Amino acid sequence: MHDTHDTHxxxxxxxxxxxxPPAAADGGAKIGGDAATDGGAVTEPPAGDGDDFEPVDxxxxxxxxxxxxxxxCYKCTSCDTSCPVAEVDDSFPGPxxxxxxxxxxxxxxxxxxxxxxxxxxxxxxCDGACPSDVPLSQMHNTARGEYVQNQQPKLSREYIRNRIxxxxxxxxxxxxxxxxxTNAIMGNSLVQTxxxxxxxxxxxxxxxxxADQTFRSWWKQRGGPKVQSEDKRIAYFHGDYANYNTVEVAxxxxxxYEAFGYEILVPDQRCxxxxxxxxxxxxxxxxxxxxxxxxLGDAIxxxxxxxxxxxxxSMALRQEYPELFDFEGTETVAANTYDALEYLLVHENVIDxxxxxxxxxxxxxxxxxHAPCHSRNQGLDRQAVELFRHLDGVDVEDVGDSCSGISGxxxxxxxxxxxxxxxxxxxxxxxxxxxGQTGMTxxxxxxxxxxxxxxxxxxxxxxxxEAALVDTDVEV
Amino acid sequence: MAIESDVVVVGGGLAGATAALSxxxxxxxxxxxxxxxxxxxxxxxxxxxxxxxxxxxxxxGDGGASASxxxxxxxAGIDDLPETHPYRVAGADALREGLALFDDxxxxxxxxxxxDRNALVATTSGRTKPxxxxxxxxxxxxxxxxxxxLLVGFEAATDFDAELAAERLSAAGVPFDxxxxxxAFPGEYRADAAxxxxxxxLERDEDAGNGRTTRQRLADRIRPHLGDAERVGIPxxxxxxxxxxxxxxxxxxxxxxxxxxxxxxxxLPGIRLADRxxxxxxxxxxxxxxxxxxxxxxxxxxxDGDRIDRVLIDRNGAxxxxxxxxxxxxxxxxxxxxxxxxxxxxxxxxFDCHVPQPDDRTDWSAEGAFADHAxxxxxxxxxxxxxxxxxxxxxxxxxxxxxxxxxxGADVAREKSASGVSLATGxxxxxxxAEEA
Numbered sequence: 001m002h003d004t005h006d007t008h009x010x011x012x013x014x015x016x017x018x019x020x021p022p023a024a025a026d027g028g029a030k031i032g033g034d035a036a037t038d039g040g041a042v043t044e045p046p047a048g049d050g051d052d053f054e055p056v057d058x059x060x061x062x063x064x065x066x067x068x069x070x071x072x073c074y075k076c077t078s079c080d081t082s083c084p085v086a087e088v089d090d091s092f093p094g095p096x097x098x099x100x101x102x103x104x105x106x107x108x109x110x111x112x113x114x115x116x117x118x119x120x121x122x123x124x125x126c127d128g129a130c131p132s133d134v135p136l137s138q139m140h141n142t143a144r145g146e147y148v149q150n151q152q153p154k155l156s157r158e159y160i161r162n163r164i165x166x167x168x169x170x171x172x173x174x175x176x177x178x179x180x181x182t183n184a185i186m187g188n189s190l191v192q193t194x195x196x197x198x199x200x201x202x203x204x205x206x207x208x209x210x211a212d213q214t215f216r217s218w219w220k221q222r223g224g225p226k227v228q229s230e231d232k233r234i235a236y237f238h239g240d241y242a243n244y245n246t247v248e249v250a251x252x253x254x255x256x257y258e259a260f261g262y263e264i265l266v267p268d269q270r271c272x273x274x275x276x277x278x279x280x281x282x283x284x285x286x287x288x289x290x291x292x293x294x295x296l297g298d299a300i301x302x303x304x305x306x307x308x309x310x311x312x313x314s315m316a317l318r319q320e321y322p323e324l325f326d327f328e329g330t331e332t333v334a335a336n337t338y339d340a341l342e343y344l345l346v347h348e349n350v351i352d353x354x355x356x357x358x359x360x361x362x363x364x365x366x367x368x369x370h371a372p373c374h375s376r377n378q379g380l381d382r383q384a385v386e387l388f389r390h391l392d393g394v395d396v397e398d399v400g401d402s403c404s405g406i407s408g409x410x411x412x413x414x415x416x417x418x419x420x421x422x423x424x425x426x427x428x429x430x431x432x433x434x435x436g437q438t439g440m441t442x443x444x445x446x447x448x449x450x451x452x453x454x455x456x457x458x459x460x461x462x463x464x465x466e467a468a469l470v471d472t473d474v475e476v
Numbered sequence: 477m478a479i480e481s482d483v484v485v486v487g488g489g490l491a492g493a494t495a496a497l498s499x500x501x502x503x504x505x506x507x508x509x510x511x512x513x514x515x516x517x518x519x520x521x522x523x524x525x526x527x528x529x530x531x532x533x534x535x536x537g538d539g540g541a542s543a544s545x546x547x548x549x550x551x552a553g554i555d556d557l558p559e560t561h562p563y564r565v566a567g568a569d570a571l572r573e574g575l576a577l578f579d580d581x582x583x584x585x586x587x588x589x590x591x592d593r594n595a596l597v598a599t600t601s602g603r604t605k606p607x608x609x610x611x612x613x614x615x616x617x618x619x620x621x622x623x624x625x626l627l628v629g630f631e632a633a634t635d636f637d638a639e640l641a642a643e644r645l646s647a648a649g650v651p652f653d654x655x656x657x658x659x660a661f662p663g664e665y666r667a668d669a670a671x672x673x674x675x676x677x678l679e680r681d682e683d684a685g686n687g688r689t690t691r692q693r694l695a696d697r698i699r700p701h702l703g704d705a706e707r708v709g710i711p712x713x714x715x716x717x718x719x720x721x722x723x724x725x726x727x728x729x730x731x732x733x734x735x736x737x738x739x740x741x742x743x744l745p746g747i748r749l750a751d752r753x754x755x756x757x758x759x760x761x762x763x764x765x766x767x768x769x770x771x772x773x774x775x776x777x778x779x780d781g782d783r784i785d786r787v788l789i790d791r792n793g794a795x796x797x798x799x800x801x802x803x804x805x806x807x808x809x810x811x812x813x814x815x816x817x818x819x820x821x822x823x824x825x826x827f828d829c830h831v832p833q834p835d836d837r838t839d840w841s842a843e844g845a846f847a848d849h850a851x852x853x854x855x856x857x858x859x860x861x862x863x864x865x866x867x868x869x870x871x872x873x874x875x876x877x878x879x880x881x882x883x884x885g886a887d888v889a890r891e892k893s894a895s896g897v898s899l900a901t902g903x904x905x906x907x908x909x910a911e912e913a
Binding site for chain 1: 477478479512513515517518664665666668669670671672673676740741742747761763764765766767768789791792793794795796797
């Protein structure tokens with residue numbers, strides 16, 4: 001599989017130029033677009049017996065041959081029934097169209113990507129719903145990348161707005177240098193109105209506040225790791241949000257892992273790329289991914305496993321990178337990256353210490369837990385509720401399998417805000433019916449949406465672990 | 477280290493859910509691992525046990541052996557099945573107990589538990605299917621009921637032709653008058669709107685224009701076709717969790733018993749069943765991991781060991797180990813991908829258990845599409861506690877059991893026995909695994 005490099009000029013990657021067939025020399029500017037045939041006309045039965053079989057490159061010159069995936073679709077429409085956007089937005093044709101059908105349509109010359117692709121929120125729920133392993137989100141990502149590259153005007157409000165939203169980390173890096181000033185400006189209702197009118201960023205939401213001190217600055221100030229270990233080592237991928245905004249989540253990870261005896265490395269890193277994929281900004285995503293794969297790959301070579309506290313970050317590193325890029329080490333990083341709670345549950349006995357905790361002694365409230373879609377897609381949707389079942393005196397109620405509706409940047413777009421809230425309605429209702437008046441989730445933007453819809457405070461499971469196990473009388 | 481439990485069940489369909497529930501009720505801590513969301517979400521929601529007896533020879537010369545009519549009592553047909561059939565291996569009591577476990581788990585969502593006898597339910601193609609249990613929402617549609625029936629289809633939902641289904645039912649000699657009508661679903665939707673979209677519009681009774689709600693307008697559109705009909709069958713999209721509320725409301729508006737006709741995937745009755753079983757598993761304390769296939773395993777003494785220590789799931793390239801005392805394989809058959817096949821042979825996909833099969837591949841199938849094909853009975857060969865046996869007749873692993881479609885010996889599509897085989901084998905596999913865990 002080739003990557004989808006639009007051009008190698010600016011990324012400087014070593015991603016396979018020499019090995020690519022000549023027809024693909026223009027990179028993936030048109031992902032499989034220009035050399036398409038009308039579908040299978042050039043397939044010829046392989047000559048000879050099975051030993052001589054050589055697969056025929058049906059779509060010669062295409063960067064990414066997703067045909068096997070498209071052909072696996074038998075049109076059961078299970079993906080469409082799993083799609084939270086199709087549920088509320090009747091103009092959105094659903095994942096089956098955006099994936100296998102759109103892919104086939106664009107085999108034809110002069111067929112453009114249908115602009116409804118921008119309606120997809122990249123929740124990736126369709127991947128889990130498909131009984132036939134069609135790589136739906138990969139198809140959506142490539143189609144969206146092609147649409148943005150070739151069809152979306154670069155001076156349009158949508159493009160500029162989406163580019164800003166997708167590159168949140170860059171702006172956050174600037175804003176967090178003067179956090180109080182930034183918070184004051186972004187919280188100003190006039191600024192919010194201008195954002196909505198000029199940029200199309202909804203004024204309904206309060207911009208997330210920047211922490212007074214970033215996590216990286218805190219980490220540096222404390223002198224890095226407090227625990228040294230030869231055999232228990234993790235490299236922490238905090239992502240932008242835990243660095244600039246919810247630093248308490250990142251600090252909780254450090255304290256919990258150190259309590260279990262882990263040496264922690266905080267490698268240089270950029271945005272995981274999640275908001276870039278969702279907005280079709282594959283060039284931006286590639287630049288970030290390249291840095292991340294290189295730095296995390298180095299850490300893995302030194303014996304570290306990568307853990308992330310945000311389930312969209314781990315999803316990007318584990319699934320989207322190998323599906324979209326092929327830097328050296330991409331697969332290795334994917335195979336050695338874990339969600340923070342997942343990793344702890346595999347390698348440590350967390351259950352017995354949790355059983356020994358009496359929540360009343362630690363001021364731990366009851367929770368309404370929401371599993372983020374990107375956690376669900378990794379099969380991690382049950383781990384928090386199943387772990388905290390063992391926490392005496394705390395009720396952790398799963399508020400159901402609906403999407404929160406914000407899907408990263410989706411719910412920040414002025415024209416998507418209403419849909420976003422409509423999708424979230426089921427979760428809000430279930431949260432209000434749950435015993436707990438505090439929310440819990442792994443995803444920073446789900447957390448925003450939960451707070452926005454209910455006014456609850458929202459914790460990360462790592463913060464609950466920290467409250468229960470760190471600096472308490474419980475032996476870990 | 478690994479994720480630890482007493483029993484690991486691999487596969488989240490009906491067999492896996494049954495095995496997990498039955499093991500959990502014996503007191504075991506169970507972990508249920510499923511490669512995808514439950515296949516029940518694609519299932520019709522009907523729970524068959526044994527619909528047709530062991531077929532006789534091909535007397536009508538169409539390549540298919542002739543079966544007599546549907547069985548009134550599934551238990552009456554078990555003794556006539558071959559000795560290798562899972563019902564014979566597990567015993568008729570296993571089916572009875574499996575059905576009882578099911579009845580207990582689904583509660584008021586289902587009907588049919590009051591009797592051993594099969595019900596006949598009309599399908600979207602106008603056939604009748606013998607089934608042991610059926611969703612409550614389908615109850616007024618049973619064929620033994622003699623009240624006149626109207627079937628209603630929707631223009632956009634092309635997989636149900638109500639007129640054709642009515643014609644076929646009449647031709648089959650059902651004991652009631654039946655007619656069909658096709659109408660437009662009320663409200664403005666995409667032509668290819670997802671069935672869940674329409675179901676939720678009915679459940680929430682959304683505004684459907686002209687100041688009328690979806691249910692009001694649906695009843696208005698059905699009423700002119702009603703005639704003498706005392707019951708009305710509609711494709712199974714009458715809401716999600718609150719189907720009974722939707723049905724009661726429509727029944728009152730039409731002064732006729734409204735029921736659901738089972739449809740193909742994605743299926744609301746299947747989704748409701750999956751949700752209900754999931755709740756039962758959650759209440760029983762079963763841990764669940766979904767979306768992650770089991771791709772490898774480790775056994776004591778290496779690849780030829782006699783005891784499985786752990787299975788490994790694939791999570792986007794990372795291998796996560798799950799260890800347990802006992803394992804249950806419930807990965808499905810050739811369609812469910814629990815069995816794999818190439819040009820040489822059919823294999824069991826996870827543990828490579830022995831799958832009895834003709835040496836010559838041309839003997840896998842017979843002439844005629846609906847004939848008695850050998851491949852339809854492919855699967856592992858279990859002992860009385862559902863342990864897959866090797867070529868030598870000894871258990872492949874002392875702590876591995878199998879349930880559902882991966883178990884060989886039954887032609888479930890012809891017999892109409894897929895659900896019952898899952899319930900019977902799942903019950904035995906789960907219970908014996910828990911006893912030894």
